[in-house]
Amino acid sequence: MKTRGMMLLCLLLVGCDQPNDTQLRLDASRQLQRTIDTNPLRSSCENIARGREWLTQHTVERLKAQGCENVFRSATETNFVRSETYRHAMTVVCGAIEGKSFTGSTLNRRFIYSSEERALVIEPMSDQDKTRFEGQKSLQQLQDDFNRQTSQYCQ
Numbered sequence: 355m356k357t358r359g360m361m362l363l364c365l366l367l368v369g370c371d372q373p374n375d376t377q378l379r380l381d382a383s384r385q386l387q388r389t390i391d392t393n394p395l396r397s398s399c400e401n402i403a404r405g406r407e408w409l410t411q412h413t414v415e416r417l418k419a420q421g422c423e424n425v426f427r428s429a430t431e432t433n434f435v436r437s438e439t440y441r442h443a444m445t446v447v448c449g450a451i452e453g454k455s456f457t458g459s460t461l462n463r464r465f466i467y468s469s470e471e472r473a474l475v476i477e478p479m480s481d482q483d484k485t486r487f488e489g490q491k492s493l494q495q496l497q498d499d500f501n502r503q504t505s506q507y508c509q
Contacts, residue, residue, distance in 0.1 A: 382447040386432070390453075391429050399420060400456075414457050417457050423455050426455065431453055432451050432453030433451065435452045436449050436450050437449030446466055448465070464477040
């Protein structure tokens with residue numbers, strides 16, 4: 355009886371160290387916030403916009419010339435549209451976010467977050483989305499990579 359109780363307790367505790375869906379989504383949101391706020395283009399876009407909500411046509415043209423129409427203005431103004439947790443060989447959170455760019459347009463992007471690797475990939479939509487490691491790849495190659503990862507991990 356005592357052995358059976360110990361075995362039952364062990365079986366119940368197996369997997370308790372795994373984060374639940376809420377923890378995974380919270381980790382993904384923190385990583386998204388960090389990624390959006392540390393975008394290298396963000397500071398140059400902020401210098402042009404100067405924190406103003408209402409922009410002149412000249413300012414919008416300068417922002418577009420810098421590629422700021424593809425940069426999220428603020429992580430706090432970016433929302434999850436959807437998110438789903440998938441458990442395969444690796445646990446990932448896949449989803450979509452929506453937010454405003456520096457030019458005022460709405461940006462919609464998909465993302466994949468791996469808590470085990472602490473890695474976040476946001477769907478590339480422009481050349482500004484390349485990291486220094488991806489500089490040699492074309493935008494089409496990056497989009498193909500993202501779509502392949504989505505079909506591999508997010509189903």
